[in-house]
Amino acid sequence: MATHESAAQESHAHAAPQGFIRKWVFSLDHKVIGLQYYFLALAAVFVGMFLSLLMRIHLIWPAVALPILGDIKPETYLTLVTMHGTIMVFFVLTTAPQGGFGNYFLPIQIGAPDMAFPVLNMLSFWTTFLGFIVMIAAFFVAGGAPLHGWTGYAPLSAVQSSGPGEGLGADLWIISIAIFCIGALMGALNFITTTLDMRAKGMTMMRMPLTVWAWFVTAILGLLAFGVLLSGGILLLMDRNLGTSFFVPLITMNGQVTGHRGGSPLLWQHLFWFFGHPEVYIAILPAMGMCSQLLSVFSRKPIFGYKAMVYAIMAIGFLGFMVWGHHMFMSGMSPYTAFAFSIMTMGIGVPSAIKTFNWLGTLWGGRIRFSSPMLFAIGFVSLFVSGGISGPFLAQPVLDIQLHDTYFVPGHFHLIMGVASIFGIFAATYYWFPKMFGRMMNEKLALWHFLFSLIGTYAIFMPMHYLGMAGMPRRYSQMTEVNYLHDLIGLQKFITYAAFITIAGQLIFLVNLFWSMFKGKKASDNPWEATTLEWTTATPPPHDNFGGHTPVVNNGPYEYSVPGAPRDYVMQNDPEIEPAH
Amino acid sequence: MGLVLLIIIWLITLVSTYFFVAKTWWLPVGASAAAPLIDHHFTVTFILMGVVFVAAQLALGYAVWLYRDRGSSSSKVAYSHGNTRLEVVWTVLTTILFVGLNLASSSIWASERFRAAEANAVRVEVTGMQFAWYFRYPGPDGKFGATNPELEDASAGGEAALGLDPKDPASKDDVVTGTMVVPVNREIEVILRAHDVIHSFFIPNMRFKQDAVPGLAIHMHFTPVQTGDYEILCAELCGLGHYKMHGMLKVVSQEEFDKWLAAREAEKQ
Numbered sequence: 001m002a003t004h005e006s007a008a009q010e011s012h013a014h015a016a017p018q019g020f021i022r023k024w025v026f027s028l029d030h031k032v033i034g035l036q037y038y039f040l041a042l043a044a045v046f047v048g049m050f051l052s053l054l055m056r057i058h059l060i061w062p063a064v065a066l067p068i069l070g071d072i073k074p075e076t077y078l079t080l081v082t083m084h085g086t087i088m089v090f091f092v093l094t095t096a097p098q099g100g101f102g103n104y105f106l107p108i109q110i111g112a113p114d115m116a117f118p119v120l121n122m123l124s125f126w127t128t129f130l131g132f133i134v135m136i137a138a139f140f141v142a143g144g145a146p147l148h149g150w151t152g153y154a155p156l157s158a159v160q161s162s163g164p165g166e167g168l169g170a171d172l173w174i175i176s177i178a179i180f181c182i183g184a185l186m187g188a189l190n191f192i193t194t195t196l197d198m199r200a201k202g203m204t205m206m207r208m209p210l211t212v213w214a215w216f217v218t219a220i221l222g223l224l225a226f227g228v229l230l231s232g233g234i235l236l237l238m239d240r241n242l243g244t245s246f247f248v249p250l251i252t253m254n255g256q257v258t259g260h261r262g263g264s265p266l267l268w269q270h271l272f273w274f275f276g277h278p279e280v281y282i283a284i285l286p287a288m289g290m291c292s293q294l295l296s297v298f299s300r301k302p303i304f305g306y307k308a309m310v311y312a313i314m315a316i317g318f319l320g321f322m323v324w325g326h327h328m329f330m331s332g333m334s335p336y337t338a339f340a341f342s343i344m345t346m347g348i349g350v351p352s353a354i355k356t357f358n359w360l361g362t363l364w365g366g367r368i369r370f371s372s373p374m375l376f377a378i379g380f381v382s383l384f385v386s387g388g389i390s391g392p393f394l395a396q397p398v399l400d401i402q403l404h405d406t407y408f409v410p411g412h413f414h415l416i417m418g419v420a421s422i423f424g425i426f427a428a429t430y431y432w433f434p435k436m437f438g439r440m441m442n443e444k445l446a447l448w449h450f451l452f453s454l455i456g457t458y459a460i461f462m463p464m465h466y467l468g469m470a471g472m473p474r475r476y477s478q479m480t481e482v483n484y485l486h487d488l489i490g491l492q493k494f495i496t497y498a499a500f501i502t503i504a505g506q507l508i509f510l511v512n513l514f515w516s517m518f519k520g521k522k523a524s525d526n527p528w529e530a531t532t533l534e535w536t537t538a539t540p541p542p543h544d545n546f547g548g549h550t551p552v553v554n555n556g557p558y559e560y561s562v563p564g565a566p567r568d569y570v571m572q573n574d575p576e577i578e579p580a581h
Numbered sequence: 582m583g584l585v586l587l588i589i590i591w592l593i594t595l596v597s598t599y600f601f602v603a604k605t606w607w608l609p610v611g612a613s614a615a616a617p618l619i620d621h622h623f624t625v626t627f628i629l630m631g632v633v634f635v636a637a638q639l640a641l642g643y644a645v646w647l648y649r650d651r652g653s654s655s656s657k658v659a660y661s662h663g664n665t666r667l668e669v670v671w672t673v674l675t676t677i678l679f680v681g682l683n684l685a686s687s688s689i690w691a692s693e694r695f696r697a698a699e700a701n702a703v704r705v706e707v708t709g710m711q712f713a714w715y716f717r718y719p720g721p722d723g724k725f726g727a728t729n730p731e732l733e734d735a736s737a738g739g740e741a742a743l744g745l746d747p748k749d750p751a752s753k754d755d756v757v758t759g760t761m762v763v764p765v766n767r768e769i770e771v772i773l774r775a776h777d778v779i780h781s782f783f784i785p786n787m788r789f790k791q792d793a794v795p796g797l798a799i800h801m802h803f804t805p806v807q808t809g810d811y812e813i814l815c816a817e818l819c820g821l822g823h824y825k826m827h828g829m830l831k832v833v834s835q836e837e838f839d840k841w842l843a844a845r846e847a848e849k850q
Binding site: 003036150159163249254300301303305307343350385393396398458470474480533 | 582583586589590593597600601605606607608609619622626627630631634637638640641644645648649650651655657659660661662663664667668671672675677679680681682686688690691693694695711712716730731733735736744758776777778779781783789790791792794795796797799810814815816817818820821822823824825827830
């Protein structure tokens with residue numbers, strides 16, 4: 001196996017490119033591609049955040065006209081909802097943790113010179129980029145962007161006359177997602193092959209950092225999930241433009257019979273959520289891996305229960321494919337299947353709880369350093385618990401009757417797959433910035449950014465649970481038409497104010513990021529005194545990652561405070577320590 | 582910094598929990614037979630999850646404070662890779678908690694969704710369309726007449742909106758209304774339909790929600806136990822007017838209901 005691995009590595013060595021275009025634009029270097037993904041996600045997250053701010057403003061001041069955009073109409077609000085969700089899920093939560101950090105650090109952490117398929121890697125980034133351009137283009141065509149929500153339920157999404165934005169805008173939306181799926185599939189293949197075939201000598205599967213495990217399992221989920229969404233998207237395009245009826249039965253729209261016959265609106269939901277639920281884990285698994293990594297590094301203590309963590313990642317990935325029906329308890333699907341999906345969903349709480357216990361176990365008895373990455377890792381644990389705890393409410397169909405499609409749901413998923421994942425991205429940024437750019441980020445600014453983000457996001461999303469319990473439905477552009485909603489406007493106002501403050505806090509991050517890139521303190525090769533392979537190489541790493549030699553791995557990834565060792569950490573390529581007990 | 586984190590995490594936990602426990606915002610008043618059962622299970626879940634939430638957050642805040650790096654005065658770091666017995670214990674405990682909760686609620690779900698409505702239930706057909714709800718009663722013959730999509734005229738409202746087919750004799754006595762009127766303490770069988778896109782029939786006070794899907798006739802039931810007026814909402818995104826797809830449920834005594842229905846039927850003669 002070892003000789004096979006090193007042979008695979010040698011065949012992938014390629015010379016460093018010369019010239020701007022080959023080096024920074026159409027680069028084959030996984031590190032450059034990782035940065036490209038990262039900055040694409042950064043652009044996308046600010047677009048997505050801006051859209052959410054407009055939503056918040058319209059919700060509490062429906063009559064206010066906005067600069068540039070003018071009056072916000074109810075359909076404009078739904079457009080904002082749709083595009084905010086789509087951009088955030090695909091181009092931020094899927095793009096940054098996996099495409100960005102996974103690309104940059106997976107090969108280095110396993111001791112490889114590059115990804116298994118560098119050309120495919122370049123193609124997957126540019127495909128994703130094209131997808132983003134097409135998505136943004138939907139804003140600028142006649143009728144504007146679609147209003148059918150990020151889930152695109154048919155027939156609303158399948159018939160052009162169902163509302164404004166359901167013409168060309170909706171076509172572009174579907175095409176963009178289809179393009180994104182192709183990019184994600186190529187990326188997934190690359191990640192899986194690289195992890196299986198490109199590991200350095202001694203890097204057994206059970207010595208891989210938990211970040212690598214998370215990226216690896218995420219890639220498997222992506223490979224199985226995006227293909228289904230791609231097929232669903234193509235069928236939806238055909239329903240919209242070629243007169244097929246996969247998802248549309250006989251219906252009338254605006255008094256006109258549409259000509260469709262015999263299709264099933266529930267079929268779309270099954271295809272969508274077969275992708276959509278694993279997608280949640282595609283967003284959060286890398287953040288879980290990141291958090292595990294950082295808690296160990298900054299507690300100066302081995303991760304608690306490495307094997308349990310690996311099995312929990314696998315269990316979450318596996319069960320993640322059997323729970324999609326919990327989005328459909330109220331859809332008209334058989335109530336018997338709801339019962340089965342519910343059991344599976346509650347079951348997925350078990351590996352999630354195991355991870356939380358292990359994170360606490362890692363902190364327990366450590367010597368915690370509160371560097372910026374660690375702050376966000378601790379914030380992640382708190383958010384993961386808070387967002388996770390509302391899961392068992394929604395996972396039980398009998399409680400879902402009341403809570404489904406209320407604000408309880410956005411409250412739940414924003415905390416866990418939204419903000420917790422974003423905290424993973426922030427933690428990763430602060431942690432790996434020195435390796436990527438050779439400079440440190442400013443710790444004071446990072447602390448302020450952390451405080452704004454943690455308190456701010458709780459102030460935004462915790463009250464959404466209260467709104468949901470009180471019966472406030474999602475995706476309502478105004479609260480004027482339902483009497484009991486009038487009482488809830490005060491709480492909505494509070495959320496909007498909190499959103500303003502939280503978003504202002506994100507500007508601190510932006511300033512810190514770009515200022516530190518040029519003016520930050522110079523970083524040493526291993527500023528956090530961590531053990532994994534990326535900290536054994538130069539900062540920033542050379543084109544082939546390890547400057548012509550291939551590391552040999554002798555130790556596990558989390559050997560901190562080893563009794564008898566000369567320092568409080570043992571690098572993975574240090575001489576082998578006595579087997580731990 | 583450890584102390585700052587402890588204070589922030591504990592404060593967030595305290596404030597969040599306060600508003601839940603004080604019930605500042607809570608479920609709307611329940612007015613159906615199922616409401617007390619559902620609310621009870623909600624409370625059980627709420628207490629169990631609340632305990633887990635508070636315990637985990639307190640432990641997190643406490644751990645980061647207690648085990649902060651105190652420089653040379655720090656105690657030695659415990660070099661440990663974990664504890665298999667602990668892993669087994671918390672795996673088993675969480676499995677029992679989650680699966681147990683689920684099984685405890687399954688009988689309520691079964692009575693709500695597994696069984697059909699009783700034979701003597703009051704039958705109301707509910708149709709959702711952009712952006713209104715219509716309610717149809719079968720009339721003295723007890724039969725819903727045929728409808729024809731070609732005849733639908735949403736802008737005309739009422740019977741025309743549903744596309745009632747005059748050629749079917751059973752449709753002659755059907756009563757179509759914009760407000761749902763039902764008798765108290767009787768089981769109501771709801772037959773849900775949608776003309777254009779998916780809508781969701783949501784009556785918060787009845788603890789009732791079910792999507793209305795084009796192409797399907799979904800049979801559901803609920804039993805109101807309190808007279809009064811209750812708001813009906815659409816809970817599934819259905820287009821630009823989603824937020825104003827609003828209706829009213831009037832729960833009245835059996836006599837009032839009979840009188841009301843007889844008057845509507847008389848108008849049809």
